[in-house]
Amino acid sequence: MSFIEWCLKNSDKGYSFEDQAFKQITFRIGYISFKYGYDDLCKCLNRYHQIYHSNDFSNYNYLCVEFDKKCPVVSCGAFAPEYDFLGESLQSITDLNIEEISINIYSLEESSLCIMGYLDGPKKVGKKFTESLLTLPHQRIPDIILQLALSSFENTYFNEDWYNNLDKIEQEKSEIFLDNNAHPDIETHSTYLIDCGWHVFDGKISNIYKNIA
Numbered sequence: 001m002s003f004i005e006w007c008l009k010n011s012d013k014g015y016s017f018e019d020q021a022f023k024q025i026t027f028r029i030g031y032i033s034f035k036y037g038y039d040d041l042c043k044c045l046n047r048y049h050q051i052y053h054s055n056d057f058s059n060y061n062y063l064c065v066e067f068d069k070k071c072p073v074v075s076c077g078a079f080a081p082e083y084d085f086l087g088e089s090l091q092s093i094t095d096l097n098i099e100e101i102s103i104n105i106y107s108l109e110e111s112s113l114c115i116m117g118y119l120d121g122p123k124k125v126g127k128k129f130t131e132s133l134l135t136l137p138h139q140r141i142p143d144i145i146l147q148l149a150l151s152s153f154e155n156t157y158f159n160e161d162w163y164n165n166l167d168k169i170e171q172e173k174s175e176i177f178l179d180n181n182a183h184p185d186i187e188t189h190s191t192y193l194i195d196c197g198w199h200v201f202d203g204k205i206s207n208i209y210k211n212i213a
Contacts, residue, residue, distance in 0.1 A: 071112035077153035084132035
């Protein structure tokens with residue numbers, strides 16, 4: 001018997017019927033959600049393994065944006081975006097076959113990079129997502145990249161001095177982004193990546209490298 005099976009059978013022993021029902025429903029919903037997420041992760045990982053072992057990267061797509069200054073935020077993760085930077089629908093996380101995109105934001109000695117990579121499927125989620133970013137005014141992209149990181153990835157870190165030097169309104173906006181990221185029960189709205197006018201990173205785009213197909 002697996003640990004999960006043991007929990008399903010034994011975690012509610014000794015409780016009232018109402019508490020037992022609540023525990024069983026909650027546990028099974030969590031188990032099913034985890035299973036679907038794990039299956040999606042395995043599908044994605046297998047696709048990357050196949051490309052890596054075949055040494056054929058022709059189907060790997062990417063967008064790399066280089067900034068002329070160090071970014072105050074570093075982040076990495078992968079997610080299945082439901083909306084693009086214009087608020088347009090890309091997919092639903094209830095779809096049986098979701099399409100993911102990975103994102104890394106990191107600093108070099110005197111500059112920083114944001115790299116988005118993906119293997120697109122029939123819905124072309126990665127292509128639409130990256131292309132929507134490039135339609136925005138280039139002077140706004142540095143701030144929107146930070147908005148994306150704080151709103152979407154828990155593996156995100158920022159410079160404490162940078163945060164302390166923000167004015168109160170900018171700090172409050174950053175906390176709204178973090179709340180969206182930290183609480184999975186908060187519904188993702190189509191507007192959460194739309195430019196809100198937040199200006200906290202004065203870096204400029206120095207180069208764009210891309211293979212978007």
